[in-house]
Amino acid sequence: xxxxxxxxxxxxxxxxRRARYDFAIEEDLEVGIVLxxxxxxxxxxxxxxxxxxxxxxxGGELWLVNGYVAPYEQAMFGHEERRRRxxxxxxxxxxxxxxxxxxxxxxxxPLVMYFNDRGIVKLKIATAKGKKVHDKRETxxxxxxxxxxxxxxxxxx
Numbered sequence: 598x599x600x601x602x603x604x605x606x607x608x609x610x611x612x613x614r615r616a617r618y619d620f621a622i623e624e625d626l627e628v629g630i631v632l633x634x635x636x637x638x639x640x641x642x643x644x645x646x647x648x649x650x651x652x653x654x655x656g657g658e659l660w661l662v663n664g665y666v667a668p669y670e671q672a673m674f675g676h677e678e679r680r681r682r683x684x685x686x687x688x689x690x691x692x693x694x695x696x697x698x699x700x701x702x703x704x705x706x707p708l709v710m711y712f713n714d715r716g717i718v719k720l721k722i723a724t725a726k727g728k729k730v731h732d733k734r735e736t737x738x739x740x741x742x743x744x745x746x747x748x749x750x751x752x753x754x
Contacts, residue, residue: 604714611645611710618733620706620725626694629685630661630710630720635672640718642669645710652684652705652722654695659684661707661720684720697724 616622632640639645644667652661661682668675686694697703703724713719728736 606712606714606716608643608712609709610640610643610712610718611647613647613650613706613708615648616706616708616723616725618736619728620704620723621728621732622706622708623697623703623724623726625708625721625723626686626690627719627721628659628690630718631683631685632666632718633676635669635674635676636666637718638672639667639669640710640712642667647707647710647720650707652694652707654691654698654705657688657691659686659691659694659705664707664710684722694722694724702726 646665647661650661650664652659654660661684663679664682665679666676668678694705698705703726705722706725707720707722709721711719711721
């Protein structure tokens with residue numbers, strides 16, 4: 598996700614780069630996330646990881662599971678680093694996500710965690726289907742061919 602140059606508040610905190618390699622992304626959704634004060638302070642310093650995390654619908658609510666937020670040293674009352682965090686979305690969106698995961702065999706993958714233009718932490722999650730090994734090879738071959746094609750055009754063009 599490209600940085601918004603016009604806004605000083607916009608900042609990418611964590612990005613799951615491997616998600617686009619391991620999964621075929623269908624549709625994405627921007628959701629809010631419920632955090633404590635020490636978690637927000639830690640995110641401002643850029644200390645988080647969403648690479649091994651996933652989202653799930655449980656009890657009619659959307660949750661981020663296994664997302665890592667480093668402890669904030671100056672906090673009086675710290676937080677658990679890998680606790681389940683509630684995600685904020687409308688009931689219709691949650692129902693659509695539940696429908697995709699339960700019936701169609703998709704999974705919910707977090708793509709990017711960032712501060713939006715108002716300075717609020719947002720998380721972009723996507724419904725995704727896991728790729729097979731041959732699909733990953735095909736994606737890699739396409740990427741290599743495009744890179745080689747650009748190199749040839751640059752040299753000969």
